[in-house]
Amino acid sequence: MAIINENYLKLPGSYLFAEIARRVTKFKQDHPAASVIRLGIGDVTKPLPPAIISALHTAVDEMADAATFHGYGPEQGYEFLTSKILENDYAARGITLENDEIFVSDGSKSDVGNIQEIFGINNIVAITDPVYPVYLDTNVMAGRTGELKDGMFENVTYLPCNAENKFTPALPDHKVDLIYLCSPNNPTGTTLSKAELKKWVDYARDNSAVILYDAAYEAYIREDDVPHSIYEIEGAKEVAIEFRSFSKNAGFTGTRCAFTIVPKTVLGKKANGEQFPLNTLWNRRHTTKFNGTPYIVQQGAAAVYTPAGQQQIKAIVDYYMANAQIIREGLASAGIEAFGGVNAPYIWLKTPKGLSSWSFFDKLLNDVHIVGTPGTGFGPSGEGYFRLTAFGNRENTEEAVHRIKTRLSL
Amino acid sequence: MAIINENYLKLPGSYLFAEIARRVTKFKQDHPAASVIRLGIGDVTKPLPPAIISALHTAVDEMADAATFHGYGPEQGYEFLTSKILENDYAARGITLENDEIFVSDGSKSDVGNIQEIFGINNIVAITDPVYPVYLDTNVMAGRTGELKDGMFENVTYLPCNAENKFTPALPDHKVDLIYLCSPNNPTGTTLSKAELKKWVDYARDNSAVILYDAAYEAYIREDDVPHSIYEIEGAKEVAIEFRSFSKNAGFTGTRCAFTIVPKTVLGKKANGEQFPLNTLWNRRHTTKFNGTPYIVQQGAAAVYTPAGQQQIKAIVDYYMANAQIIREGLASAGIEAFGGVNAPYIWLKTPKGLSSWSFFDKLLNDVHIVGTPGTGFGPSGEGYFRLTAFGNRENTEEAVHRIKTRLSL
Numbered sequence: 001m002a003i004i005n006e007n008y009l010k011l012p013g014s015y016l017f018a019e020i021a022r023r024v025t026k027f028k029q030d031h032p033a034a035s036v037i038r039l040g041i042g043d044v045t046k047p048l049p050p051a052i053i054s055a056l057h058t059a060v061d062e063m064a065d066a067a068t069f070h071g072y073g074p075e076q077g078y079e080f081l082t083s084k085i086l087e088n089d090y091a092a093r094g095i096t097l098e099n100d101e102i103f104v105s106d107g108s109k110s111d112v113g114n115i116q117e118i119f120g121i122n123n124i125v126a127i128t129d130p131v132y133p134v135y136l137d138t139n140v141m142a143g144r145t146g147e148l149k150d151g152m153f154e155n156v157t158y159l160p161c162n163a164e165n166k167f168t169p170a171l172p173d174h175k176v177d178l179i180y181l182c183s184p185n186n187p188t189g190t191t192l193s194k195a196e197l198k199k200w201v202d203y204a205r206d207n208s209a210v211i212l213y214d215a216a217y218e219a220y221i222r223e224d225d226v227p228h229s230i231y232e233i234e235g236a237k238e239v240a241i242e243f244r245s246f247s248k249n250a251g252f253t254g255t256r257c258a259f260t261i262v263p264k265t266v267l268g269k270k271a272n273g274e275q276f277p278l279n280t281l282w283n284r285r286h287t288t289k290f291n292g293t294p295y296i297v298q299q300g301a302a303a304v305y306t307p308a309g310q311q312q313i314k315a316i317v318d319y320y321m322a323n324a325q326i327i328r329e330g331l332a333s334a335g336i337e338a339f340g341g342v343n344a345p346y347i348w349l350k351t352p353k354g355l356s357s358w359s360f361f362d363k364l365l366n367d368v369h370i371v372g373t374p375g376t377g378f379g380p381s382g383e384g385y386f387r388l389t390a391f392g393n394r395e396n397t398e399e400a401v402h403r404i405k406t407r408l409s410l
Numbered sequence: 411m412a413i414i415n416e417n418y419l420k421l422p423g424s425y426l427f428a429e430i431a432r433r434v435t436k437f438k439q440d441h442p443a444a445s446v447i448r449l450g451i452g453d454v455t456k457p458l459p460p461a462i463i464s465a466l467h468t469a470v471d472e473m474a475d476a477a478t479f480h481g482y483g484p485e486q487g488y489e490f491l492t493s494k495i496l497e498n499d500y501a502a503r504g505i506t507l508e509n510d511e512i513f514v515s516d517g518s519k520s521d522v523g524n525i526q527e528i529f530g531i532n533n534i535v536a537i538t539d540p541v542y543p544v545y546l547d548t549n550v551m552a553g554r555t556g557e558l559k560d561g562m563f564e565n566v567t568y569l570p571c572n573a574e575n576k577f578t579p580a581l582p583d584h585k586v587d588l589i590y591l592c593s594p595n596n597p598t599g600t601t602l603s604k605a606e607l608k609k610w611v612d613y614a615r616d617n618s619a620v621i622l623y624d625a626a627y628e629a630y631i632r633e634d635d636v637p638h639s640i641y642e643i644e645g646a647k648e649v650a651i652e653f654r655s656f657s658k659n660a661g662f663t664g665t666r667c668a669f670t671i672v673p674k675t676v677l678g679k680k681a682n683g684e685q686f687p688l689n690t691l692w693n694r695r696h697t698t699k700f701n702g703t704p705y706i707v708q709q710g711a712a713a714v715y716t717p718a719g720q721q722q723i724k725a726i727v728d729y730y731m732a733n734a735q736i737i738r739e740g741l742a743s744a745g746i747e748a749f750g751g752v753n754a755p756y757i758w759l760k761t762p763k764g765l766s767s768w769s770f771f772d773k774l775l776n777d778v779h780i781v782g783t784p785g786t787g788f789g790p791s792g793e794g795y796f797r798l799t800a801f802g803n804r805e806n807t808e809e810a811v812h813r814i815k816t817r818l819s820l
Contacts, residue, residue, distance in 0.1 A: 001618035003530035004678035043481040071453040071663040113699035120413035208411035268414035289523035
């Protein structure tokens with residue numbers, strides 16, 4: 001008889017965004033005339049810029065002609081894209097990587113979800129709290145955790161990030177093996193400074209741990225002291241895997257392209273202590289369970305690195321960051337304490353008057369018809385916080401802030 | 411210390427197509443003037459047809475305008491595509507499925523590789539032999555097998571398919587839990603008749619097993635008695651998951667789109683015997699580790715179902731199948747016994763004079779400069795067989811057959 005993977009059943013059934021959708025639907029039924037503004041889900045709204053559109057059309061035309069048609073490509077991505085990534089995202093920052101240390105994929109969600117497969121089942125996983133749920137859920141599904149108790153999974157090391165510690169997680173007080181870090185952070189919008197990240201790299205080196213570093217929001221960094229890549233930190237090439245995406249810098253959420261860096265110098269160990277390169281394992285996984293990102297999409301991604309592409313995506317990121325500033329300043333003038341939004345498109349506010357995350361969700365929806373994301377959906381340390389995103393259009397963002405300042409009863 | 415997943419190390423290091431590439435490269439160095447014809451890897455060569463190209467361009471233009479831009483879509487695929495699939499591929503054959511029983515993906519390789527995750531680690535896996543390596547390798551990586559011994563992994567049930575049993579695998583003589591079947595078959599090009607497939611469905615029902623049915627080559631079926639979907643077989647909706655792809659019917663090997671059917675009536679069991687729907691588990695996996703197929707690509711796939719799209723992809727499949735006939739007839743007139751190629755783009759030949767698969771590979775390359783795929787690369791029962799594919803162009807296919815008939819010394 002076919003037995004199911006019962007680890008899946010440890011996951012709570014109701015998913016954050018499904019519950020949000022349920023409450024919004026009910027509100028709209030009860031208030032059909034209300035104009036609801038969504039500052040909840042982290043999806044972009046600006047269209048793909050002209051340089052990328054043009055590259056996509058050219059690639060589509062290539063697919064129409066046998067002489068230029070592309071069938072199966074290298075699972076790891078075409079060299080025309082990986083060479084651009086290495087040159088622009090890494091060499092330009094003094095980071096030397098080889099072509100076979102980069103793996104192009106269909107998205108960071110897949111990559112950060114799949115990476116845990118190359119590790120044994122008994123590693124101790126550390127996550128920051130609150131956290132992007134995929135890191136945790138995929139480890140639960142793999143059986144690397146115990147049961148959910150009081151909002152936390154057994155055998156997982158939660159690293160609380162809150163206003164009290166300035167969203168800077170403390171090093172664990174025990175040995176952990178796999179450490180998920182995300183900077184600029186989803187959901188808090190805060191970042192790790194170079195000095196803070198150095199502490200983690202040193203910890204990983206001292207403890208033979210591996211850092212899984214999600215830098216999907218790198219393009220939003222404005223301050224000098226925030227590293228764009230973990231490989232800016234000395235020693236990181238021996239302990240860190242880095243995830244990057246075209247979703248948020250170039251609007252690829254519905255176009256799907258990302259990449260993962262696995263330096264050949266990052267080693268895991270066999271049970272007998274013998275060292276083994278993680279690059280070899282990830283290459284095996286990637287080539288066995290994935291057949292490459294669409295040729296057309298990779299050409300679109302390569303156009304991101306043209307001078308026109310760079311200029312155009314910068315304009316989009318600037319647009320979202322101006323939204324972020326409007327939200328931050330609006331919240332401040334409404335007397336609501338907020339974090340993030342300086343190097344990230346997310347604003348993480350402290351709910352006023354000690355309201356729970358979901359109570360504030362309901363209040364914001366009912367009072368001013370704005371949808372955000374309850375912090376508790378990202379983990380127990382998110383309770384009492386709330387996420388707003390800067391991905392809306394300017395008009396809606398300004399209107400939302402106006403409503404919060406003038407009509408939210410606190 | 412981060413411990414690696416040591417199951418990966420059970421896999422043999424050298425991969426089939428890498429070894430082929432190595433030998434071909436060496437041959438070309440030694441014989442720079444030789445005109446090598448590749449009938450090896452199963453990749454298509456015809457460009458995407460006009461109806462699909464047109465849909466891709468339209469979708470690219472939509473991505474250029476905020477009013478029609480698409481960000482994150484439903485992970486399971488857009489309804490504009492799933493409704494077409496249900497109507498054309500299933501309802502037209504009398505098969506009723508619901509929209510939430512279909513999961514659009516980036517390719518069948520991903521789907522057949524990932525499906526094993528929703529099952530427990532102790533299930534007994536049965537594969538036909540020879541087999542598409544992904545079924546087996548992904549179970550090895552998950553730890554569902556023992557070590558490789560004499561070319562076979564321990565704890566796996568191999569079901570030999572050869573000329574003696576007419577490539578019709580016998581039912582196992584012991585209980586198995588997960589059964590991978592592929593029809594039309596890669597690599598043998600043979601098919602299961604409705605009566606044969608019924609035996610497997612009945613076996614699965616009697617033994618609470620699940621059939622993982624790969625129908626990627628469905629479009630190549632020419633004979634009436636060969637089922638296009640396993641759900642044509644009575645009772646299959648209770649025991650079978652079906653994989654379909656746009657790679658081989660519509661030339662999407664480099665464009666990437668496929669889908670998987672998980673009927674809500676297919677159940678697995680918990681260790682305590684309680685039944686649980688696999689649809690729920692696969693939905694959880696798909697939404698947690700995947701973020702949808704590109705909007706542009708899904709619009710391209712939807713165009714496959716327009717009248718023009720249907721006519722154009724049929725012309726391409728007919729073209730490849732004419733190649734298959736040329737290869738079949740050419741081998742016959744050269745006195746080489748061959749199978750498949752009637753309902754599939756693959757021809758599986760018996761190596762003459764008892765040559766090993768690799769010896770025949772070398773002979774074919776050296777004598778007539780043709781590259782094929784050694785059968786032994788697909789499993790131990792592939793020894794003494796050899797795969798040729800019909801995906802080349804007509805001129806090369808005719809030239810290859812001419813060389814085999816006139817210059818191959820047997």
